[in-house]
Amino acid sequence: MEKIITVENLSRKYVTYTRGSGFRESLKSFFRRQKVSVDAVKDVSFYVGKGDIIGILGPNGAGKSTTIKMLTGTLYASTGNIQVMGCDPCRNRTEYVKNIGAVFGQKSQLVFDIPPIDSFRMNKAIYDISDKDYKERLDLLVELLGLEDKIFRPTRVLSLGERMKCEFIMAMLHNPDIVFLDEPTIGLDVIAKQTIRDFIKKMNEKGTTFILTTHDLQDVEQLAKNIIIINKGEKVFDGSIDELKRNLGNKKIIELTLTKKADVNRTGETYDLGIEGAAVIAVEEEHKLTIEVDIDRISINQFIIRLAELCEFSDISIKELPMEKVITTIYKG
Numbered sequence: 001m002e003k004i005i006t007v008e009n010l011s012r013k014y015v016t017y018t019r020g021s022g023f024r025e026s027l028k029s030f031f032r033r034q035k036v037s038v039d040a041v042k043d044v045s046f047y048v049g050k051g052d053i054i055g056i057l058g059p060n061g062a063g064k065s066t067t068i069k070m071l072t073g074t075l076y077a078s079t080g081n082i083q084v085m086g087c088d089p090c091r092n093r094t095e096y097v098k099n100i101g102a103v104f105g106q107k108s109q110l111v112f113d114i115p116p117i118d119s120f121r122m123n124k125a126i127y128d129i130s131d132k133d134y135k136e137r138l139d140l141l142v143e144l145l146g147l148e149d150k151i152f153r154p155t156r157v158l159s160l161g162e163r164m165k166c167e168f169i170m171a172m173l174h175n176p177d178i179v180f181l182d183e184p185t186i187g188l189d190v191i192a193k194q195t196i197r198d199f200i201k202k203m204n205e206k207g208t209t210f211i212l213t214t215h216d217l218q219d220v221e222q223l224a225k226n227i228i229i230i231n232k233g234e235k236v237f238d239g240s241i242d243e244l245k246r247n248l249g250n251k252k253i254i255e256l257t258l259t260k261k262a263d264v265n266r267t268g269e270t271y272d273l274g275i276e277g278a279a280v281i282a283v284e285e286e287h288k289l290t291i292e293v294d295i296d297r298i299s300i301n302q303f304i305i306r307l308a309e310l311c312e313f314s315d316i317s318i319k320e321l322p323m324e325k326v327i328t329t330i331y332k333g
Protein backbone atom coordinates (compact mmCIF):
# COMPACT_ATOMS: atom_id res chain seq x y z
CA MET A 1 0.00 0.00 0.00
CA GLU A 2 1.32 3.44 -1.01
CA LYS A 3 2.24 5.53 2.05
CA ILE A 4 0.25 8.78 2.23
CA ILE A 5 1.29 9.88 5.76
CA THR A 6 4.61 9.17 7.49
CA VAL A 7 5.12 10.15 11.11
CA GLU A 8 8.59 9.74 12.64
CA ASN A 9 9.48 10.16 16.32
CA LEU A 10 6.78 12.76 16.86
CA SER A 11 6.72 14.49 20.26
CA ARG A 12 4.80 17.44 21.65
CA LYS A 13 5.44 19.09 24.99
CA TYR A 14 3.03 21.71 26.37
CA VAL A 15 4.26 24.26 28.87
CA THR A 16 1.57 25.55 31.16
CA TYR A 17 1.31 27.20 34.58
CA THR A 18 -0.37 26.23 37.83
CA ARG A 19 -1.42 28.22 40.85
CA GLY A 20 -3.19 27.51 44.11
CA SER A 21 -6.73 28.69 44.78
CA GLY A 22 -7.77 31.93 46.45
CA PHE A 23 -6.80 35.58 46.25
CA ARG A 24 -3.37 35.20 47.96
CA GLU A 25 -2.29 32.47 45.57
CA SER A 26 -3.47 34.32 42.47
CA LEU A 27 -1.61 37.44 43.65
CA LYS A 28 1.51 35.35 44.27
CA SER A 29 1.27 33.80 40.80
CA PHE A 30 1.20 37.31 39.36
CA PHE A 31 4.86 37.68 40.41
CA ARG A 32 6.07 34.10 40.27
CA ARG A 33 4.28 31.54 38.12
CA GLN A 34 4.89 27.84 38.57
CA LYS A 35 5.76 26.21 35.27
CA VAL A 36 4.48 22.71 34.46
CA SER A 37 5.44 20.82 31.36
CA VAL A 38 3.20 18.09 29.91
CA ASP A 39 4.54 15.46 27.50
CA ALA A 40 1.31 15.07 25.50
CA VAL A 41 2.88 12.99 22.69
CA LYS A 42 6.11 11.04 23.13
CA ASP A 43 8.21 9.66 20.30
CA VAL A 44 5.31 8.35 18.19
CA SER A 45 6.00 6.85 14.74
CA PHE A 46 3.54 5.32 12.27
CA TYR A 47 2.46 5.47 8.66
CA VAL A 48 -0.91 5.56 6.92
CA GLY A 49 -1.53 3.87 3.57
CA LYS A 50 -3.52 5.50 0.75
CA GLY A 51 -7.22 4.52 0.98
CA ASP A 52 -6.92 3.42 4.61
CA ILE A 53 -9.22 4.26 7.52
CA ILE A 54 -7.04 4.55 10.62
CA GLY A 55 -8.62 4.67 14.07
CA ILE A 56 -6.54 6.49 16.69
CA LEU A 57 -7.69 5.28 20.10
CA GLY A 58 -6.68 6.02 23.65
CA PRO A 59 -8.16 7.00 27.02
CA ASN A 60 -8.94 10.65 27.89
CA GLY A 61 -5.82 12.79 27.82
CA ALA A 62 -3.82 10.18 25.88
CA GLY A 63 -2.67 12.63 23.21
CA LYS A 64 -5.03 11.84 20.31
CA SER A 65 -6.25 15.40 19.63
CA THR A 66 -2.69 16.71 19.95
CA THR A 67 -1.60 14.17 17.31
CA ILE A 68 -4.47 15.14 14.96
CA LYS A 69 -3.68 18.84 15.42
CA MET A 70 -0.05 18.24 14.45
CA LEU A 71 -1.14 16.17 11.43
CA THR A 72 -3.49 18.94 10.25
CA GLY A 73 -0.73 21.51 10.73
CA THR A 74 -2.59 23.55 13.35
CA LEU A 75 0.03 22.74 16.00
CA TYR A 76 3.83 22.53 15.74
CA ALA A 77 5.58 19.36 16.86
CA SER A 78 8.24 19.81 19.56
CA THR A 79 10.41 17.23 17.79
CA GLY A 80 9.94 14.69 15.03
CA ASN A 81 8.88 14.70 11.44
CA ILE A 82 5.52 14.52 9.61
CA GLN A 83 5.17 14.07 5.86
CA VAL A 84 1.67 14.08 4.35
CA MET A 85 1.71 13.42 0.59
CA GLY A 86 5.25 14.78 0.54
CA CYS A 87 4.24 17.98 2.40
CA ASP A 88 5.21 19.24 5.84
CA PRO A 89 1.77 20.23 7.27
CA CYS A 90 3.16 23.31 9.08
CA ARG A 91 5.29 24.65 6.22
CA ASN A 92 3.44 24.35 2.89
CA ARG A 93 0.12 25.46 4.49
CA THR A 94 -1.68 26.86 1.42
CA GLU A 95 -0.85 23.85 -0.72
CA TYR A 96 -1.48 21.44 2.15
CA VAL A 97 -5.01 22.54 3.13
CA LYS A 98 -6.22 22.02 -0.45
CA ASN A 99 -5.60 18.29 0.01
CA ILE A 100 -7.07 17.75 3.44
CA GLY A 101 -10.41 18.14 5.22
CA ALA A 102 -11.25 18.02 8.91
CA VAL A 103 -14.33 17.44 11.05
CA PHE A 104 -14.05 18.15 14.77
CA GLY A 105 -17.00 16.79 16.76
CA GLN A 106 -16.65 19.55 19.34
CA LYS A 107 -15.90 22.46 17.02
CA SER A 108 -17.95 23.84 14.14
CA GLN A 109 -16.73 25.17 10.81
CA LEU A 110 -20.23 26.42 9.90
CA VAL A 111 -21.34 30.00 10.48
CA PHE A 112 -24.19 29.73 13.01
CA ASP A 113 -26.49 32.53 11.83
CA ILE A 114 -26.59 31.65 8.14
CA PRO A 115 -27.80 28.46 6.41
CA PRO A 116 -25.15 25.79 5.71
CA ILE A 117 -25.57 26.38 1.95
CA ASP A 118 -24.01 29.83 2.41
CA SER A 119 -21.08 28.37 4.37
CA PHE A 120 -20.65 25.84 1.54
CA ARG A 121 -20.59 28.71 -1.02
CA MET A 122 -17.93 30.38 1.11
CA ASN A 123 -15.79 27.22 0.88
CA LYS A 124 -16.43 27.09 -2.87
CA ALA A 125 -14.82 30.53 -3.15
CA ILE A 126 -11.97 29.77 -0.70
CA TYR A 127 -11.01 26.53 -2.45
CA ASP A 128 -11.75 27.92 -5.91
CA ILE A 129 -14.09 25.05 -6.83
CA SER A 130 -15.58 25.27 -10.34
CA ASP A 131 -19.40 25.64 -10.67
CA LYS A 132 -19.67 22.20 -12.26
CA ASP A 133 -17.60 20.40 -9.57
CA TYR A 134 -19.39 22.27 -6.79
CA LYS A 135 -22.85 21.29 -8.02
CA GLU A 136 -21.91 17.66 -8.69
CA ARG A 137 -20.19 17.22 -5.30
CA LEU A 138 -22.86 19.04 -3.31
CA ASP A 139 -25.65 16.97 -4.91
CA LEU A 140 -23.78 13.74 -4.15
CA LEU A 141 -22.92 14.67 -0.54
CA VAL A 142 -26.45 15.94 0.21
CA GLU A 143 -27.95 12.76 -1.20
CA LEU A 144 -25.57 10.41 0.68
CA LEU A 145 -26.23 12.22 3.96
CA GLY A 146 -30.00 12.60 3.35
CA LEU A 147 -29.97 16.36 4.03
CA GLU A 148 -32.04 17.80 1.14
CA ASP A 149 -33.98 20.89 2.43
CA LYS A 150 -32.00 21.14 5.73
CA ILE A 151 -29.09 22.99 4.14
CA PHE A 152 -31.32 26.01 3.47
CA ARG A 153 -32.28 26.54 7.14
CA PRO A 154 -30.17 28.64 9.54
CA THR A 155 -27.46 26.46 11.09
CA ARG A 156 -28.48 27.42 14.63
CA VAL A 157 -31.93 25.74 14.23
CA LEU A 158 -30.50 22.42 12.99
CA SER A 159 -30.25 19.40 15.28
CA LEU A 160 -26.78 18.18 16.33
CA GLY A 161 -27.00 15.27 13.86
CA GLU A 162 -28.03 17.50 10.95
CA ARG A 163 -25.25 19.94 11.80
CA MET A 164 -22.62 17.19 11.94
CA LYS A 165 -23.69 15.97 8.51
CA CYS A 166 -23.29 19.55 7.21
CA GLU A 167 -19.81 19.65 8.81
CA PHE A 168 -18.92 16.64 6.63
CA ILE A 169 -20.08 18.49 3.50
CA MET A 170 -18.03 21.50 4.56
CA ALA A 171 -14.93 19.30 4.98
CA MET A 172 -15.36 17.38 1.73
CA LEU A 173 -16.65 19.81 -0.91
CA HIS A 174 -13.14 20.47 -2.21
CA ASN A 175 -12.65 16.70 -2.64
CA PRO A 176 -9.68 16.25 -0.28
CA ASP A 177 -7.49 13.14 -0.42
CA ILE A 178 -7.33 12.87 3.38
CA VAL A 179 -10.00 13.74 5.95
CA PHE A 180 -9.23 14.01 9.68
CA LEU A 181 -12.12 13.22 12.01
CA ASP A 182 -11.87 14.04 15.72
CA GLU A 183 -14.79 12.32 17.50
CA PRO A 184 -17.23 12.87 14.60
CA THR A 185 -20.12 10.87 16.13
CA ILE A 186 -19.99 12.32 19.65
CA GLY A 187 -23.49 12.92 21.07
CA LEU A 188 -25.34 11.56 18.03
CA ASP A 189 -28.24 9.09 18.14
CA VAL A 190 -27.79 5.56 16.74
CA ILE A 191 -29.40 6.39 13.37
CA ALA A 192 -27.34 9.55 12.77
CA LYS A 193 -24.17 7.65 13.80
CA GLN A 194 -24.97 4.91 11.29
CA THR A 195 -25.66 7.43 8.47
CA ILE A 196 -22.29 9.03 9.13
CA ARG A 197 -20.48 5.68 9.29
CA ASP A 198 -22.10 4.56 5.99
CA PHE A 199 -21.12 7.89 4.45
CA ILE A 200 -17.47 7.47 5.57
CA LYS A 201 -17.43 3.93 4.13
CA LYS A 202 -18.82 5.13 0.76
CA MET A 203 -16.36 8.03 0.52
CA ASN A 204 -13.53 5.65 1.46
CA GLU A 205 -14.60 3.31 -1.38
CA LYS A 206 -14.30 6.34 -3.69
CA GLY A 207 -10.67 6.75 -2.53
CA THR A 208 -10.68 9.14 0.47
CA THR A 209 -8.29 8.25 3.30
CA PHE A 210 -9.68 8.86 6.81
CA ILE A 211 -7.88 9.39 10.12
CA LEU A 212 -10.37 9.00 12.93
CA THR A 213 -10.19 9.51 16.68
CA THR A 214 -13.14 8.25 18.69
CA HIS A 215 -14.22 6.73 21.99
CA ASP A 216 -17.05 4.89 20.23
CA LEU A 217 -15.90 1.31 19.70
CA GLN A 218 -18.70 0.72 17.18
CA ASP A 219 -17.08 3.42 15.01
CA VAL A 220 -13.82 1.52 15.29
CA GLU A 221 -15.25 -1.94 14.62
CA GLN A 222 -17.30 -0.77 11.64
CA LEU A 223 -14.83 1.63 10.06
CA ALA A 224 -11.20 1.24 11.02
CA LYS A 225 -9.07 -1.00 8.83
CA ASN A 226 -6.10 -0.34 11.13
CA ILE A 227 -5.77 0.95 14.66
CA ILE A 228 -3.18 2.96 16.54
CA ILE A 229 -3.55 3.04 20.32
CA ILE A 230 -1.93 5.86 22.25
CA ASN A 231 -1.67 5.79 26.03
CA LYS A 232 -0.05 8.55 28.08
CA GLY A 233 1.38 10.01 24.87
CA GLU A 234 3.06 6.78 23.75
CA LYS A 235 2.07 4.41 20.98
CA VAL A 236 1.16 1.07 22.55
CA PHE A 237 -0.39 -0.70 19.55
CA ASP A 238 -0.32 -0.38 15.77
CA GLY A 239 -2.10 -2.97 13.60
CA SER A 240 -5.44 -4.43 12.51
CA ILE A 241 -8.44 -5.21 14.77
CA ASP A 242 -7.77 -8.95 14.30
CA GLU A 243 -4.15 -8.48 15.41
CA LEU A 244 -5.39 -6.48 18.38
CA LYS A 245 -7.73 -9.28 19.45
CA ARG A 246 -5.03 -11.90 18.89
CA ASN A 247 -2.77 -9.83 21.15
CA LEU A 248 -4.85 -11.09 24.06
CA GLY A 249 -4.73 -14.68 22.80
CA ASN A 250 -7.16 -16.65 20.67
CA LYS A 251 -10.26 -16.41 22.83
CA LYS A 252 -14.04 -16.81 22.54
CA ILE A 253 -16.78 -15.84 24.94
CA ILE A 254 -19.45 -18.46 25.76
CA GLU A 255 -22.73 -17.36 27.32
CA LEU A 256 -24.45 -20.26 29.03
CA THR A 257 -27.80 -20.67 30.77
CA LEU A 258 -27.82 -23.66 33.13
CA THR A 259 -30.98 -25.59 33.97
CA LYS A 260 -30.08 -25.35 37.66
CA LYS A 261 -27.87 -23.33 40.03
CA ALA A 262 -24.17 -23.22 39.11
CA ASP A 263 -21.63 -25.04 41.27
CA VAL A 264 -18.31 -23.29 40.56
CA ASN A 265 -15.39 -22.39 42.86
CA ARG A 266 -14.10 -18.84 42.98
CA THR A 267 -10.36 -18.33 42.33
CA GLY A 268 -9.36 -14.67 42.39
CA GLU A 269 -11.39 -12.79 39.82
CA THR A 270 -12.61 -15.87 37.94
CA TYR A 271 -14.52 -19.04 38.80
CA ASP A 272 -12.95 -22.43 38.27
CA LEU A 273 -15.10 -24.59 36.02
CA GLY A 274 -12.77 -27.57 36.12
CA ILE A 275 -12.09 -27.41 32.35
CA GLU A 276 -8.51 -26.69 31.24
CA GLY A 277 -8.35 -23.46 29.14
CA ALA A 278 -11.79 -22.19 30.22
CA ALA A 279 -12.65 -19.76 33.02
CA VAL A 280 -15.99 -18.41 34.20
CA ILE A 281 -15.64 -14.63 34.21
CA ALA A 282 -19.16 -13.73 35.40
CA VAL A 283 -22.12 -15.41 37.10
CA GLU A 284 -25.60 -13.88 36.95
CA GLU A 285 -28.72 -15.00 38.81
CA GLU A 286 -26.72 -18.09 39.89
CA HIS A 287 -27.41 -19.94 36.63
CA LYS A 288 -26.18 -17.65 33.82
CA LEU A 289 -22.46 -18.00 33.17
CA THR A 290 -20.08 -16.05 30.96
CA ILE A 291 -17.06 -18.21 30.12
CA GLU A 292 -13.83 -17.21 28.43
CA VAL A 293 -12.35 -20.06 26.40
CA ASP A 294 -8.76 -20.06 25.19
CA ILE A 295 -9.12 -21.94 21.92
CA ASP A 296 -5.37 -22.40 21.61
CA ARG A 297 -5.67 -24.66 24.68
CA ILE A 298 -9.04 -26.34 24.07
CA SER A 299 -11.09 -26.48 20.86
CA ILE A 300 -14.71 -25.31 20.96
CA ASN A 301 -15.77 -28.85 20.09
CA GLN A 302 -13.82 -30.37 23.00
CA PHE A 303 -15.05 -27.64 25.33
CA ILE A 304 -18.74 -28.33 24.51
CA ILE A 305 -18.21 -32.10 25.02
CA ARG A 306 -16.59 -31.48 28.44
CA LEU A 307 -19.29 -28.95 29.35
CA ALA A 308 -22.10 -31.39 28.49
CA GLU A 309 -20.43 -34.00 30.77
CA LEU A 310 -20.34 -31.48 33.64
CA CYS A 311 -23.72 -29.77 33.51
CA GLU A 312 -27.08 -29.45 31.81
CA PHE A 313 -27.83 -26.24 29.96
CA SER A 314 -30.88 -24.74 28.21
CA ASP A 315 -29.13 -22.09 26.10
CA ILE A 316 -25.65 -21.38 24.75
CA SER A 317 -24.12 -18.70 22.53
CA ILE A 318 -20.55 -18.32 21.24
CA LYS A 319 -19.19 -14.80 20.69
CA GLU A 320 -16.01 -13.02 19.73
CA LEU A 321 -14.03 -11.30 22.49
CA PRO A 322 -15.80 -7.91 22.85
CA MET A 323 -13.79 -4.84 21.79
CA GLU A 324 -14.49 -3.22 25.20
CA LYS A 325 -12.55 -5.99 26.94
CA VAL A 326 -9.67 -5.87 24.46
CA ILE A 327 -9.37 -2.09 24.70
CA THR A 328 -9.73 -1.97 28.50
CA THR A 329 -6.97 -4.55 28.88
CA ILE A 330 -4.65 -2.55 26.60
CA TYR A 331 -5.47 0.78 28.33
CA LYS A 332 -4.67 -0.81 31.68
CA GLY A 333 -1.34 -1.94 30.22
Ligand SMILES: Nc1ncnc2c1ncn2[C@@H]1O[C@H](COP(=O)(O)OP(=O)(O)OP(=O)(O)O)[C@@H](O)[C@H]1O
Pocket: 014, 015, 016, 038, 039, 040, 058, 059, 060, 061, 062, 063, 064, 065, 066, 067
Ligand atom coordinates in the same frame (compact mmCIF):
# COMPACT_ATOMS: atom_id res chain seq x y z
N1 LIG B 1 -2.95 23.64 25.34
C1 LIG B 1 -2.56 22.80 26.27
N2 LIG B 1 -1.78 23.20 27.29
C2 LIG B 1 -1.37 22.34 28.24
N3 LIG B 1 -1.68 21.03 28.25
C3 LIG B 1 -2.47 20.57 27.27
C4 LIG B 1 -2.96 21.42 26.22
N4 LIG B 1 -3.71 20.67 25.37
C5 LIG B 1 -3.70 19.40 25.86
N5 LIG B 1 -2.96 19.35 26.99
C6 LIG B 1 -2.67 18.14 27.79
O1 LIG B 1 -2.06 17.20 26.91
C7 LIG B 1 -2.53 15.87 27.20
C8 LIG B 1 -3.11 15.26 25.93
O2 LIG B 1 -4.28 15.98 25.56
P1 LIG B 1 -5.16 15.63 24.28
O3 LIG B 1 -6.24 16.64 24.18
O4 LIG B 1 -4.27 15.44 23.11
O5 LIG B 1 -5.76 14.21 24.70
P2 LIG B 1 -6.90 13.31 24.01
O6 LIG B 1 -6.32 11.93 23.87
O7 LIG B 1 -7.40 13.96 22.78
O8 LIG B 1 -8.00 13.31 25.15
P3 LIG B 1 -9.62 13.23 25.08
O9 LIG B 1 -9.97 11.85 24.64
O10 LIG B 1 -10.01 13.47 26.49
O11 LIG B 1 -10.09 14.30 24.14
C9 LIG B 1 -3.53 16.01 28.34
O12 LIG B 1 -2.86 15.71 29.53
C10 LIG B 1 -3.94 17.47 28.30
O13 LIG B 1 -4.28 17.95 29.60
